[in-house]
Amino acid sequence: MxxxxxxxxxxxxxxxxxxxxxxxxxxxxxxxxxxxxxxxxxxxxxxxxxxxxxxxxxxxxxxxxxxxxxxxxxxxxxxxxxxxxxxxxxxxxxxxxxxxxxxxxxxxxxxxxxxxxxVGSRLPAPAICGDKQILKRILRDAGLPIARSLVLTTKEEVKFQFAQEALGSPSLFVKPATLYNSMGVSKVTCETEFEAAVDLAFRYDSKVLVEEYVQARELECAVLPDIDQPSKLLCSWPSEIIPDEHAFYTAQAKLDEKGVVLKTKAELDDAEADRVRSLSCEAFRVIGCEAMARVDFFMRPNAELLINEVGVYPALGPSSAFPRMMKESGIPYKVLIQRLLEDAIKRSERAKIPMT
Missing domain, CATH: 3.40.50.20 (Rossmann fold)
Incomplete structure (x- = not known):
């Protein structure tokens, strides 16, 4: 062979x-x-x-x-x-x-x-998911729930008090629009912290997002299309990120094995899990994802769900969230890698079929 x-x-x-x-x-x-x-x-x-x-x-x-x-x-x-x-x-x-x-x-x-x-989504999905502002606009326009946010293109555009009032939130998150792994992200509670956070975010990016602080559980779902029927999606049971020694899932928390707990199967009832799965599939289709995606959520205490991010290139280490959720869904790591390669080849073959 x-x-x-x-x-x-x-x-x-x-x-x-x-x-x-x-x-x-x-x-x-x-x-x-x-x-x-x-x-x-x-x-x-x-x-x-x-x-x-x-x-x-x-x-x-x-x-x-x-x-x-x-x-x-x-x-x-x-x-x-x-x-x-x-x-x-x-x-x-x-x-x-x-x-x-x-x-x-x-x-x-x-x-x-x-x-x-x-392996992975064709354009424009990676570009959409790589810009948090564009991603949120597309999700919002599709009627999917997201947190409120403002966009800065210069440091002097918005003052802390205005952002608080506009977003209806005493605490805020400041983050670069196109960076990943929580780099350059800050939680702020006062004007001094806000100014420092904006300065930090602009060191990484020319566009900065200011978001409302959402008191919520952090959930994730893994989505994988069927190789032969791409419209048929396998969606995992949601996992949960539980920060331990960190205020939120910071860049440092991702390096600190003791700083965060990833519960591969979140404690949710069937109805709650089904809502997370349904929204994950909707987001996958709205963005035009292929191959795989990880969809991140906030779940408020009243069970309201907000989509935070969609990742079309999720981390693929054996202990990373996406492979762990797939393993929980019956797809072990080696099978997942094989399946992603087979999917890439099949998608390419379908693309070569002439339109009639």
Missing amino acids: TKINVALLFGGGPPGPLGHDMSVEFARSVYEALDRKQYNPILVAVASDGNWWLQENTNGFPLRPGSSSAQLILLPAGRGKALVHRHDENNSTCNVDVAFPISPYACTGLLEIARVPF
Whole structure:
């Protein structure tokens, strides 16, 4: 049987444990889960400057991926044909049958231009979910529940008291609009904290969201389409994030094993769980997601639900929320990885069918 060449794309984004390093660790888990009888992994480290470095001559997953002597360059409309460019000009070609981007900074547009099957949603879903303001507008216009928010494009646009009154909330959250993993997010209760939080958020982004503080439980759902019937969605039982030593699910809490508890099966009655699942599927369809998504919620004490975020590239380490919810739904980690690859190939095959 001819093996399928899988390009694992990892790295990219900002350095540090919540950026590049996390992507590398997730890639290592996917690499180890691949069935070597069926798949041949091609390891590609994406540098912070955007270059793709082919990791050659490795006995397993590279411990310290980075620049190498060869760059991988996918050819536009090449359907997987790629140039391997070497400094000594001893260039060659290879073929990528399917790509597996493992990063919030996934190269979705480039993969679409190259016409390579890939794991994850096609545009515009990743772009929509990558901008919290745009995501909230689309969800709101579709009639789905979200928290109230304001958008800042300059530091001086809004004062703390005005934001409090406009959002009907004594405490507020300030966050960069396009960053992930809670980086640059602050909870504020006074003018001084607000100004510092806005300054911090603008260091990361040119657009900042100010949101009402929602006293609520934090829930998540994992959504996975059927490979043969994409309109049929598998939605997990919701999980719950319970901050312990942190005021909310901060970037630091995501690095602190003792700072947060992830309860894979949240304590909800069937009706509550069904409402979370139903809204998860609605959000998935409204955004135009494919392949997979994690939908995050707030549940107020009166059981009112608000959609917080939709992630089309959820963390894919074995102990991450999405794989854990899928395992609880009867899909173990290795099966999940296999299914995501099969889905990517099937979607590509359907896209080639001519319209009549």
